[in-house]
Amino acid sequence: MRAGTGAQRPTAAPDGGSAEPCPLSYDGLVQQVRAAELGPDPRTLRIAVAFTTSQAVRHDGRRGGYRNEVLSLRLDRAVGSCAVEPGALPAGAVDDCAGADVARLLEHPLPAVRVAALDAYLMHVRPHTPENGALPRPLPAGSSLEKSRARARAVAGLLNLAPGRTVLVVGVVNSLLEALRARGLAYIPCDLKGGTTEWGEHVVTDALAALDRCDAVLASGMTLGNGTFEPLREHALRTGRQLVMFAQTGSAVLPRFLGSGVSAVCAEPYPFFWLDGGPGTVHRYGRTGAAL
Missing domain, CATH: 3.30.390.10 (Enolase-like, N-terminal domain)
Structure with a gap:
């Protein structure tokens, strides 16, 4: 794990030696913050x-x-x-x-x-800096669609999957689906709103019901706000499957779960790409050697 990207608690082994760190949960992270373990009270x-x-x-x-x-x-x-x-x-x-x-x-x-x-x-x-494990990825200036596609490529590049594998996409963004198609990956689009994708594909509404049909999960930071992040994190821990997060919501929160179920994060703090036509930056954490 990169220095500064996680906040796992070490556990003692039965013989008194050190053991593997205990995976961090969302509630555990909040408790650490409340106890001023990560910074000021x-x-x-x-x-x-x-x-x-x-x-x-x-x-x-x-x-x-x-x-x-x-x-x-x-x-x-x-x-x-x-x-x-x-x-x-x-x-x-x-x-x-x-x-x-x-x-x-x-x-x-x-x-x-x-x-x-x-x-x-x-x-x-713990701002998004190389010292805290972040690798900056520039987004070029352009239209909102051009910048959306550039961000999508940065996110999709964090998946370590061979063509033909299936990704559960939680939080449908058409540019992300487009980027997965370009890499030869299949996907199951999931969003609480339901509906269809740009290409008329049915959007499922129950992410947990679709997990066993997928080789990896690509999920929005919005899962933090609607309570679905923890089940996804626990599934990734249990199965060893990749959980890659793309985060405007909770961009500084989700990198803390690297090694605790989350395999990689594309973090995008405010101001977001859709607010400005000029160049921008996203910050990637996790998989080394990710596609540029």
Whole structure:
């Protein structure tokens, strides 16, 4: 494991010697933050700015469109984010966060607030730098579709699979499906919204029911906010199959699970590629020798 990319707890062997580290769970990571084991006491850190970003997308040449909404929290120079279903964030949620300390927000009733607060804290104490295990991958300037495809290639390159294998894609992004097709990989698209892909393929809604039909899982960081990340992580640990995460939500959270079920992460902190036509950067963690 790369230095600074995980936070596993060592366990003692029966004979008193050292044993393999115990895999880290999401709740375990939150407990470490609350106990100030990874950095400053979260009770001493306050969120200065809370904001939402909402977008509607309809790319040229694509027959469908979609909407995104993201809650973001500013902690000093760091921004933590969690995507939500458009319109799902109640009025007053942003006001709850501005000026609140991180410890209080880690106990907020809204999952999106808890995830964004955890992301902001970890971005603050362990930013995406080579010293913390991150390998920067530049995204060229271009249209929203061009940048989406560039990001998709960066994500797909983290999968270590031969052509013909099948990937469960949790959180459908058509550019990612396109990138998998280009590598000769089959896929099962999965999204809570259901529907069809750009190519008319049926989108399943139950990721766990499809796991045994796949050789690897490629999942969005949105799984942190909707509670499906832990079952995916536990499945990867149990079976040894690859779990690659692409993360705007929880970009600083998910690299902490390398070696605890997650095999690689493409982390994309705010501002996201769809907000600007200029060059950008994503940060990749995990598999060495990944396709450039």
